[in-house]
Amino acid sequence: MTDKATILIVDDSPSNLQILAAILKDTYHIKAATSGKDCLKIACSDPRPDLILLDIEMPDMNGYEVCSELKDNIGKSIPIIFVTGKDNDGDEEMGLNLGAVDYITKPISPAIVRARVNTHIELKLQRDALERMAMHDQLTGIYNRHYLIEAAQQKIARATRHKHPISLLMLDVDHFKAINDTYGHSKGDEVLQEMSKVLKAQNRAEDIVARFGGEEFVILLDQCDAVSAEDKSEKLRKILAELNPGGIKITVSIGIAELKSGEECFDDVLKRADLAVYQAKDNGRNCVVVTR
Amino acid sequence: AANLSALKLQSILVRIEAMVSDNNLVSINELIPEVWQASEELKQCFMQYTSEKNEKKLDAIPALTQTEFCHVLIQLSEKLKRNDFIDQDELMPLNQLVNNMNTQVIVDKELLKLLVEKINIFDNESAVNIIDKIENQQSIGSGVMNDDR
Numbered sequence: 225m226t227d228k229a230t231i232l233i234v235d236d237s238p239s240n241l242q243i244l245a246a247i248l249k250d251t252y253h254i255k256a257a258t259s260g261k262d263c264l265k266i267a268c269s270d271p272r273p274d275l276i277l278l279d280i281e282m283p284d285m286n287g288y289e290v291c292s293e294l295k296d297n298i299g300k301s302i303p304i305i306f307v308t309g310k311d312n313d314g315d316e317e318m319g320l321n322l323g324a325v326d327y328i329t330k331p332i333s334p335a336i337v338r339a340r341v342n343t344h345i346e347l348k349l350q351r352d353a354l355e356r357m358a359m360h361d362q363l364t365g366i367y368n369r370h371y372l373i374e375a376a377q378q379k380i381a382r383a384t385r386h387k388h389p390i391s392l393l394m395l396d397v398d399h400f401k402a403i404n405d406t407y408g409h410s411k412g413d414e415v416l417q418e419m420s421k422v423l424k425a426q427n428r429a430e431d432i433v434a435r436f437g438g439e440e441f442v443i444l445l446d447q448c449d450a451v452s453a454e455d456k457s458e459k460l461r462k463i464l465a466e467l468n469p470g471g472i473k474i475t476v477s478i479g480i481a482e483l484k485s486g487e488e489c490f491d492d493v494l495k496r497a498d499l500a501v502y503q504a505k506d507n508g509r510n511c512v513v514v515t516r
Numbered sequence: 517a518a519n520l521s522a523l524k525l526q527s528i529l530v531r532i533e534a535m536v537s538d539n540n541l542v543s544i545n546e547l548i549p550e551v552w553q554a555s556e557e558l559k560q561c562f563m564q565y566t567s568e569k570n571e572k573k574l575d576a577i578p579a580l581t582q583t584e585f586c587h588v589l590i591q592l593s594e595k596l597k598r599n600d601f602i603d604q605d606e607l608m609p610l611n612q613l614v615n616n617m618n619t620q621v622i623v624d625k626e627l628l629k630l631l632v633e634k635i636n637i638f639d640n641e642s643a644v645n646i647i648d649k650i651e652n653q654q655s656i657g658s659g660v661m662n663d664d665r
Binding site for chain 1 (some may be wrong): 596599600602603636637638639
């Protein structure tokens with residue numbers, strides 16, 4: 225909708241809101257809330273604000289309470305700047321201790337507000353970019369091994385707790401070294417990029433598709449048992465066999481392991497899926513093997 | 517600031533600040549009516565200044581057709597639902613209608629005035645309800661939203 229960073233301004237006084245919005249509206253996409261409750265609702269819905277300017281003295285729920293709630297929950301990564309008439313050191317210290325990144329006292333100076341907001345928005349966007357880089361594979365744009373391990377542990381813990389199935393697919397491109405040796409590494413990269421797009425498109429939003437290493441991919445299928453995972457893998461195998469990424473015919477070997485509820489951790493499932501891939505390679509490649 | 521009589525208010529407030537420092541409560545009380553008067557004068561000057569400015573701005577924008585008016589309402593409603601800030605410039609077409617400066621659109625002016633008020637105080641839920649009401653009136657009034665330009 226917009227490339228501008230989004231700022232949520234929260235103040236129970238409409239005129240204060242109008243003033244702050246007027247200062248920032250040309251540079252940022254502005255959202256407004258007149259209560260703490262509305263602030264929490266907006267902060268937790270997409271697109272999330274990149275920064276919150278938060279008044280302290282508000283009826284029902286004051287700024288400190290809103291800040292605590294955000295920092296304890298879903299809004300913890302959103303920087304908060306208090307904009308308030310409370311100008312003593314104790315209040316400022318309390319605000320900063322609650323996790324706010326800055327504290328501006330009223331009456332405000334437009335130039336100062338703009339400068340401080342710009343600084344914190346820049347820092348937030350840099351942090352977001354770093355997070356993205358840390359979680360995604362640079363070549364293919366899908367999740368990387370680091371993210372997979374972190375997210376899979378949470379998903380497996382949830383699956384164990386709620387006793388629902390979860391399966392892991394390990395997918396390895398057959399004879400990938402030969403592709404690199406024959407056509408060069410840039411062609412090999414192209415193959416991986418096209419494959420990744422297909423893998424991502426063929427899976428649900430709740431599944432995790434990650435590049436695990438060189439030509440190895442892992443897909444974690446939430447709420448999916450081994451039987452469904454096998455169907456899914458067969459479908460993927462056929463699609464990839466017909467894809468011809470970079471004009472090259474490829475095949476893949478896929479190993480599947482379903483979590484044995486209450487017995488296994490991520491590493492255990494991963495090891496079994498890895499062994500299944502070896503089995504698939506031994507079986508002549510371009511096939512799917514399920515470990516039971 | 518001088519043109520808006522703000523200096524008068526400022527000078528009284530400076531005197532009050534000094535009296536507070538001296539703990540001179542009696543004199544402060546005597547000055548209070550002057551504060552209100554200076555404040556009222558400033559308010560009047562400010563309102564006159566902004567209304568002149570707004571009228572000039574409203575004169576400059578082209579009059580909306582009925583269809584364009586409906587589109588403005590739809591866009592406003594979407595922004596209100598997303599809690600997006602609505603700039604005063606975006607409200608100008610509505611203000612133009614409220615001030616009877618547009619004869620092309622038939623609309624309940626009081627309802628429209630209320631809508632602008634609700635938007636300005638960020639009462640988004642009420643504003644969206646008012647837009648729904650206006651849209652209902654529009655569809656009942658015209659049957660079909662044709663471009664009448």
